[in-house]
Amino acid sequence: MDQVEIEEAKAGDLIAVSGMEDISVGETVVDPAHPDELPLLRIDEPTLQMTFRQNDSPFAGREGKFVTARQIEDRLLRELHTDVSLRVEDTGQAGSWLVSGRGELHLSILIENMRREGFELQASRPQVIFREENGQTTEPYESIQIDTPDEYSSAVIDSLNQRKGEMQNMEAVGNGQTRLTYMAPSRGLIGYATEFMTTTHGYGIYNHTFAEYRPKVNNWEPGRRNGALVSINQGPTTNYAIMGVEDRGQMFIGAGVDVYEGMVVGMNSRDNDISVNVTKMKPQSNVRSSNKDQTASIKTPREMNLEASMEFLNDDEYVEVTPENVRIRKAILNTAEREKAAKRRNK
Structure with missing residues (x-):
């Protein structure tokens, strides 16, 4: 495909224009003698x-x-x-x-x-992003359409109701499928995609799009219900240390992974954060067992990609993204300072 210099272009032609700066999408380039512009494109605002x-x-x-x-x-x-x-x-x-x-x-x-x-x-x-309209705080709402197998529809309905969704329609579409139409606040849908796929065992289809701004739902704040397991030191993780921690919750990392103080290494089974040591080495002594070391094993950690990490985040955490790794960390890395800040917030 070659570039050819032309004097005239018609609707549908792909052209390149030089000599003009700061032209944005939706604007019209006109002849100064006939400055008749086309209407600006309506771009939905960020939510x-x-x-x-x-x-x-x-x-x-x-x-x-x-x-x-x-x-x-x-x-x-x-x-x-x-x-x-x-x-x-x-x-x-x-x-x-x-x-x-x-x-x-x-x-x-x-x-x-x-x-x-x-x-x-x-x-x-x-x-x-909240807005103030006529003295009232409003928030964005999404229109949701879900196709799910009949046996999972009740679980999907329950999960959306917990996220303050309002059912608009429910109908059977045949072949054992149910179609649900919902309206729900955007903040309630943060992190919902993974939960939906787990609930429907991967058989559900989930689509959502911005609908409108509505009055904010008060006395409700979505977020994860579990706390985090946070490393208290820096170094490579060990099989021995993880075995002593994994009963507290679900691990995000395995053995031999470099961690640092303040890095989130797992999800607590309870709602509070716990500082853990995942780099501790097994004490060396002259006493040996004939089979204990061979049978020691840890559970498979939960893989946390970028999407899963963004859904897991709390307000006091960041996702650290590099070309090779995705990590979750606390905003305050030092354990003592983080615990002091938590006490001040709880007062």
């Missing part, structure tokens, strides 16, 4: 926002090619030229930006693309 930060963990710079704040900012500003639904704002803090998008998937795709390009960064838990 979700996350804080992107320069990676400042103890492992910063180990795996990424682009790690500085300037490189991350340049990449985000370049994205604005092609993604009309994205918003990037400076937070006033060095190496931190408020990035707003059209949903959890929109922002996760941006992070994944940056990760594959060699960037290192950290991102906070997704938060919905």
Whole structure:
């Protein structure tokens, strides 16, 4: 395919124009003698926002090619030229930006693309964007359509009701399938995709799109119900240490993985955070058992990819994203300082 210089183009032609700057999507290029523009395209406003930060963990710079704040900012500003639904704002803090998008998937795709390009960064838990309309706080609502096998429909209905969803319609579509139509607040759907696939054993189809802003649902705050298992020191994990911790909950890492203080290594079975030692070595002594070392084994850890990590996050945590790894960490890494901050919040 060659580029050919032309004097005239018609509707449907793909052209390149040079000599003009700062042209945005939806704007019209006109003859100054006839400045008749087309109506601007209506672009839906962002409904979700996350804080992107320069990676400042103890492992910063180990795996990424682009790690500085300037490189991350340049990449985000370049994205604005092609993604009309994205918003990037400076937070006033060095190496931190408020990035707003059209949903959890929109922002996760941006992070994944940056990760594959060699960037290192950290991102906070997704938060919905509230509005003030006529003196009332409103929040975004999503229209949901679900197709699920009949035997899982009751479990899906229960899960959406817990997330403040309102059923609009329910009908049988044949072949043992049920179609559900719901309206639910966007903040209730953060992290729901994984739960839905687990509930329907992978047989359900889940689609949602922004519908409108409605009055905010008060006295309700979604979020995970379990606490985190947080490492208290830095170093490689050991089989012996993990065996002593895995009864507390579900592990995210196996043996031989480098961790640092403040890194989340698992999910607690209870609702509070626990600081654990996953780098402890087995005491060496002259006493040996003939078969104990061979039978020692740990459970398979839960794999936490980018999407699962974003869904797991709490307000005091970040997901650390590098070209090679996705880690979850506490905002305050030092164990003593983090526990003091937790006590102050609970007062």
